[in-house]
Amino acid sequence: MRLTWPEIRARAAKFSEDHKLDHYEKGQTQTFYNEFFACFGVDRKQVAVYEQRVKNLPQDRKGFIDLFMPGKLIVEQKSAGLDLRVANDQALDYYEGLPEAIKPRYILTCDFQRFELLDLDTRREWRFPLADLKKHVEAFAFIIGVETRQFRNQKPANPKASELLGKLHRQLEEDGYSGHKLQLLLVRLLFILFADDTGIWPKDQFLVWLEQRTQPDGRDLGEKLTALFGVLDTAPDDRQASLDADLNAFPHINGALFAERIDTASFNNALRDILLDASVFDWGSVSPAIFGSLFESVIDKVTRRKQGAHYTPEEAIQKVIGPLFLDDLYIEFEALKARKDGARAKALAAYHDKIAALTFFDPACGAGNFLVVAYREMRELERLLLREIHPPESRQLVLDVTLLSKLNVNRFYGIEIDEFPSQIAQVALWMTDHIANTNLGDDFGKPFARVPLVTAPNIRQGDALEIDWADVLPPAECSYVFGNPPFIGSKMQSDAQRAQVRRIAQLGGSGGTLDYVAAWFLKAGTYLAGGGIGRIAFVATNSICQGEQVAQLWPKLFNERRLEIAFAHRTFVWPGRAAVHCVIVGLAQRGDEPVEKRLFSYPTSKGAPVETRHGALTAYLFDANGADRHLTVAVASSPISDARRLAIGTKPVDGGYLIFDAVERATLLSVEPAAEEWLRPYVGADEYLNGGQRWILALRNCGAGELGKLPNVLERVRKVKAFRLGKIAAKRKDPLDLPSPGATSMSLAATPTAYHITLIPDAPFLLLPRVSSERREYAAIGWQEPPVIPSDSTTVLNDATLFDFAVLTSASHMAWLRHIGGRLKSDYRYSIGLVYNTFPWPDTTPAQRAKVEVLAQAVLDARALPKNATSTLADLYDPDRMPGELFKAHKALDAAVDRLYAAKGFADDRARVEHLFRLYEALVMPTAAAPAANRRTSRRVARRDTRLA
Secondary structure, eight states: OOOHHHHHHHHHHHHHHHHHTTHHHHHHHHHHHHHHTTOOOOHHEEEEEEEEOOOGGGGOOOEEEEEETTTTTTEEEEETSSSSHHHHHHHHHHHHHSSGHHHHHHHHEEEEEEOEEEETTTEEEEEEEEGGGGGGGGGGGGGGTTTOOOOOOOOOOOOOHHHHHHHHHHHHHTTTHHHHHHHHHHHHHHHHHHHHHTTTTTHHHHHHHHHHHTTTOOTHHHHHHHHHHHHHHHHGGSOOOSHHHHTTTSOOOSSTTTOOOOOOOOHHHHHHHHHHHHHHEEESTHHHHHHHHHHHHSSHHHHHHHOOOOOOOOOHHHHIIIIIIHHHHHHHHHOOOOOSSTTTHHHHHHHHHHHHHHOOOEOOOOTSSSHHHHHHHHHHHHHHHHHHHOOOOHHHTTOOOGOOOOOGGGGGEEESSSHHHHHHHHHHHHHHHEEEEEEEHHHHHOOOOOSOOOOOOOOEEEEETTTTTTHHGGGGGGGGEEOOOOOOHHHHHHHHHHHHHHOOOOOOOTOOOOOOOHHHHHHHHHHHHHTTOOOOEEEEEGGSSTTTTTHHHIIIIIIIOOEEEEEEEEEEEEESSSSSSEEEEEEEEETSSSSSSEEOOOOSSSSOOEEEEOOOOOOTSSTTTOOTTTTOOOOOSSOSSOEEEEEEEOOOTTTTTEEEOHHHHHHHHHHOOGGGGGGEEEEHHHHHHHOOOEEEEOOOOOOOHHHTTTTTHHEEEEEHHHHHHHHHHHHHTTTOOOOOOOOOHHHHHHOOOOBOOOOOOOOOOEEEESSOTTTTSSSSOOOEOOEEEEEEEEEEEEOOOHHHHHHSSSSSHHHHHHSSHHHHEEEEEIIIIIIIIIIOOOOOOHHHHHHHHHHHHHHHHHHHHHGGGGGOOOHHHHTTTTHHHHHHHHHHHHHHHHHHHOOOOSSSHHHHHHHHHHHHHHHHHTTOOOOTTTTTHHHHHHHHHHHHH
């Protein structure tokens, strides 16, 4: 009986592996081709001869064909690395010298590692390496007496291919074919395209059927697809005897994917062409990017944004699953491979049982990318393991390769809120399983396919924050929880989402400001506390590890759920389409965490991470380094060190009616010159950093009589009052049923010339922008003076000294800002309560202060140089344009401030913030040895200990 193509492909894969080192023409050619023909189930001696003599060559020469299959094939073999063009010319000479009756159709030139096959009738060529022989075996169909099919030159499926399915989805939906039936149709087509290129049935069988058995206008395509779905759901013995032969050629797939009967879709020629275009791609080696791209092609941008849904690129997935489980599994496997004792085989078998028993759970699985990559990597580990258990010399003894694999998709669990991606996840895992089975079969030279599909992954459709995860997978049976929960900030959540987070977090009061992803961390911790022994790792927005969210989330994880950080990736730029800065955090139950915690840091935004090992990691993702690893920095109402109070600038809440740009100011003064007395420069972060001017009406000392003489100004005051009253009315109509506006709101509307927050300095003051670009190494701060009024986009330090400036602009303070402060998108957000008030100031002597002040003045002098006079602070602090003298002045100041904290200074920002964190702990958690000491005494003790250190 002739071998099937899956059997031939499996044999070809083994042949490639067996001969990957062959290179010598004289010594290895005959064995090479004897086994090559055996791949097709053909005895070479029956069909081809070696060294066939040819007489009638040019110039009366004689020669010998290396391998000759009369009427079909000339083979000219060379040693590895030689020029195959010379071999091809030689083969063509032989062809001309042969009698017409036995001239072959094909010429093959080969150097063991490269194949070049030429069809002399059609002039088609195949060129491929030995390793790809299994992909091109049907080019040699003539060996078994079958006409070589003219396969199209198919490109591998890529996001553009999946976008074609997305286009098909959109056009059918616009035509009224929508909802569940459309999503199921698309998932079925995805599987069929995959099956058409992976040996589930003969290659391109669906493409040929689609081209030849459906009408060009597409009007019968819907009915034909419905018939095909029925056939794929029916076992051969249960099919009608009169069934169309082309349909009957399709195998039985399973009783789930194609079981449900759905309405027949109506197609036209344009929709048929889209499906044909998609079919021309090679879907045989689909990657997770395909599933994610299909998901994003179908789910509209508005829905994705509301759900915080973005598919996870493989780069990010590997950052999670490597340190979570895969790295350790490979370390254990390599140790077992290295064993030489008699128990090695038993240990490998026990290891196989161990990995087969693992379970994987993604409670925000989307289109299944995490599960797909994890399953693929686990199957590859198993394949390598089976190659160790069954070395090459014993593989021919394996009678049934299907009995070797113990891993299957039923050990993979997921929850997804939308139907369509949940269906993609299930089919994607089946497809990944088939590829893994094919690869394993290739190793043993035997086909392996689990068709019909029997075992299914466990994908539950529903809201993961409402579902009891134990109903999906009991925690005692769960090995790993991982994924990429939705990216939705606290201010972007819907009312329902915010209610979910507050219910799960149980923070009390106003409910906190946690990002949506925090709910997955909390629920996962609760889930494992219910009897689980697994570990957790999620991709998250980096805001959960900085800013005010840290003090809200991490005590819940550390103290209530008794979790510890096992590994983490510090902030990196999301590799997908979403412009998000992310972290990855892996958690283990206390007592089960690894001794060494792995930390991955990113020196550059696009570079590879640098790994370090630590005894303990804080919630801010740096080494605890002697401090309490569970300590979090909470908002402080006043400075914990002996420092001046920092204040927010003026906030008018005026609807813009009190504020003027240059044109508006000139217009007002042209009709009302007396208003100039009441206009003062109004400087916010933008004006301070980038230049430009604004003015604000400062009317607190303007009497009623004087205001009456300024009708244009008075009209603006009336508009301010109307604006404030409008805000009160809007609050009263708020659907959240907020309480009625309080006395402050009513008073503000009643006094429209007053500001909501008033800060009008009467002496020079230090100004700090509340938001600073992440690109800047330093937050640019500096002095302003009256009559300037600072806006609420800045903070103000009155009576500031050069020493204050020195410390606040130093690398140490910037390190505290970067690690402890929050972010606005990716920019640094300077918070009074969280950054300034919690910052541990250094204890100094007068001499130290004087030295530092000299260096601080050098920074200001560098800014004021004539060549820098026309530059804005944004220009001067742009990392690509920062003047050399300014850079040097800052570095000298940094070193001096560092030495106020530690005599030897610090190697980097992480060392700075770790030291500052210990000082913070000493300030807020006085030692048990002096529980009665007051705060000031505790500060003095902490500073003294710092100096001694």
